[in-house]
Amino acid sequence: MTTVNLQLEQIKERTAESMEEMWVNMGPQHPSTHGVLRLLLKLDGEVIRECIPYLGYMHRCHEKIGENRAYVQIIPYTDRLDYLASMYNNWAYCLACERLMGIPVPERAEYLRVIIGELQRIASHLIWLGTFGLDLGNFTIFMWCFREREMVLDLFEAVSGQRLNYSFMRIGGLALDVPEGWLADVKAFLEWFKPRLPEYDRLSTDQIIWQKRIQGVGILKPEDAISYACSGPVLRGSGFHWDLRRDDPYSIYDRFDFDIPVGESGDVWDRFWVRRREMEESVKIVEQALKEIPPGPVLSPVAKKLRAPVGDIYSRVETPRGELGFYIVADGSERPYRYKVRAPTFVNLSALPVMLPGYFIADCVAVLGSIDIVLGEVDR
Amino acid sequence: MAADYAYVALFLIVGALFVVFNIDILSRLIRPAKPTPVKLTTYECGEDPIGSPWLRIHIRYYLFALIYILFAVETVFLFPWAIVYRSLGLFAFIEMVIFIVILLVGLAYAWATGALEWV
């Protein structure tokens, strides 16, 4: 294809015209692009005038693979989408299949899914906070966040035997019940974790440099947020009081009492502060779920070879990064006819070109960090 | 007087030679040298650079340089003044206040016109 080359030719011509503009490749091999994202930036001095993202360095035919695997076999592949929130991907995919096939989920499994999902949200936001601090030049908060994230990973290892790609959920419930004493461990973790949040604040929120770095930077206007269909903390940072856990309830989220943090101006600070407070809300949800969890089975009796009825479904959940949707077309066979992932960070990232122009290179790093991209999910 | 600076010259020369010794003699003996065309390309995050980095520098950078030169010249004047300050007394103080105030007015002007904003 010559389209890209053509564009490069045009860029070169324009560069020759104006000696003051500079096109810089940021990524794929760059410490702050969170993987192998490539941004082509047009710089005027240090100010960004234009940003063209290039994706696909980690494309691995996720959807084509999905069309050629049985419904159950896809679960391990969903781990690799957003590898920082694998549990939530499993859940989103299983939920889509359950909705498509009309499979019920036992009560205890729903509670465990909520507990695990919210722990995953905490872990995912922790790694985000750490790497965001790293982008801003604060290394220490990265290590502090990883300390607590390791504890969550320990909890997940206890239930699934894995630390990153769990494949723990099944269509119709969970693979296994949690081991004895695990729920008490979760409770102990929450008790440890709650006083840690003010500690992070001392390294981040309370620092005037941190505040000045991210306030009023990378503003995403509400109309842009809607137009680009942003979701999750990016959407909430722009002032929308919107969370699928409450507004399009799935699983048993309607039984819990939690707040939805919302930003005001849509700058990096708002997105940061929304995620920061979401961790507190997740703690609240897990505490409520721990109180109410009933005994019972964790997996509905399901056929070994699952076949979905002819039809299609678009099913969405609120992952730590936003709206993860699975669009599945079934033709009655044991594998999906079409399997499309609506990845939250793919969609959120598409709004980056409207957020960046007019800010400095240093802000580019902060804005990109505030979107919280995971390239495994963007490139699929 | 000039002999005092023999050490300065020697330090500068030895400093440069130390670098040459380390890089071009000591390290050369023991390090590998296997250049490949790819290895010798310019790093730009793994992509081919577009255009040259040697381009015209924005005029704003020169504003900082100009303001700096003003103040650098001022400090050159300030050092001898500071040494003889005690012996000159009030006269020195008033004279320097006038001098500094003129410069500070210049700074205030640069501040007000936005010359101190980074591009």
Added chain:
Amino acid sequence: MALNFGRWTSGGESVTAEEILQQIQGRFGDEIRTAEVRREEACLTIRADRNYEICRFIKEELGYDYLNCLSGVDWPADNEMEVVYAISSLKQPGKIMLRVRLPRDEPVLGSVVPLWGTANWHEREAFDLFGIRFENHPDLRRILLSEDWIGHPLQKDYQDERFVPYPWDDRKPGGVARPTTA
């Protein structure tokens, strides 16, 4: 300046999927091939030539301004390509599944980028993986695959020697031909 949308704050009365369907049918009766209500969703199949007008009607007059997803589907059995828009809103309940069927040998469709910025990358992805061309798209080039890639991998008859197919072919007769290894 928090917009602070509560749950479905617009208007107060909730619109049902049937009413959505009626409104669209009242306006674009001729354009609509099929219409049904399924799981609280208004599902529509429309003709290709006026998809932009229908989308604009849905966005601006019905107020469904949030394009969740845009995906292509290949139907070689019908010799057709399909583009599916999943549309919803942050202000009101209800979802719309809008399908457009295109001829498979000439899949061309009007772009909805002027309505939804998010359609930009979704349409590029559909172009990349299915070969569906979107007219008036500002920057229609490959997004996930490298620019020198040949073919569109999510077409059902796409072949690649590195591609390992599903071991059991249980597709029904009349379905898709099984992808073969070279």
Added chain:
Amino acid sequence: MVSPGALDQFYALFEAWGIPWIVPRLSIMLGVVSIIIGFISVAAMFLIWWERKISAHIQARFGPMRVGGWHGWAQSIADGIKLLLKEDIIPKNADRPIFILAPMVVFASALAAYVVIPFGPGLIVQDLNIGILYIIAISSLAVVGIIMAGWSSNNKYAALGALRSAAQAVSYEVPLVISLLGPILLVGSLSMTKIVEAQQYLWFIVVQPLAFLTYFTCAVAETNRLPFDIPEAESELVAGFHVEYSGMRFAIFFLAEYANMFVVCAIATTVFLGGWQGPFLPGWVWFLIKTFFLLFVMIWLRWTLTRVRVDQLMHVAWKVLLPLAFLNLGVTGLATLFL
């Protein structure tokens, strides 16, 4: 370091043997230079190890624990050997002579600053009468080297880093110099030894706290340390001006950075903390204790603070530190006049 009389006898001995006068003098001088270079190398290695340990403990981990046994004390030596063994890569498009020259400029200027550092009473290589002016002048040479490195690399990140470095250096030079003028006003001399001797009864940090704060802030900026490390800013410009440097050339930049850190902290010790003055212990011990305490503060700042943005950096220099430094100078002037 030795009494002048002994040195003269030493020189006379050589003259008696008919050896030209320059030989004994030069050999003594070379000996002094070697001692200083040895000191810089050891101090830099220690500082690197120390920084790694401090940062590790700030971050709830251990840092190097294996090389050499006790708390990985030999880690820096191992790293140095590794860097010696690394391939030296000079990009094809780089401006080769300037690329090679840049580390020399940076290191030579860092080394030359040690000429006037008073490690103890009499323990000074050459007590220049314009000592503090000299040290300011010579240490700003390093910026020339940094600009050379960034410009000659023919790399956009390096060029941006060089530009940032130039702007940063010129901006912080002014408040740094003016904040040092307050103590000079009190002493009436630029000689480092005289400045220390003037603080026999009272450290200048007590009478000049504002000057100390502005000086130390500027010093952190001059050495390109967090929160002012924007010329290298690894998360934005990858490594800034030295992104194309590898192996021993990179190591020289690294060494020079730590040597410069020591210099700015030594100036702060001399001018504000009473230099070698202190009870019981020998003068050089006191000097090292104070300097390493300030170095600890620098390391502590680095691992706690967030990096400032380049426009904020300029803002701080011109609109906060410069007025403060002038205020301090004016108040000091008035006070000296009327008290």
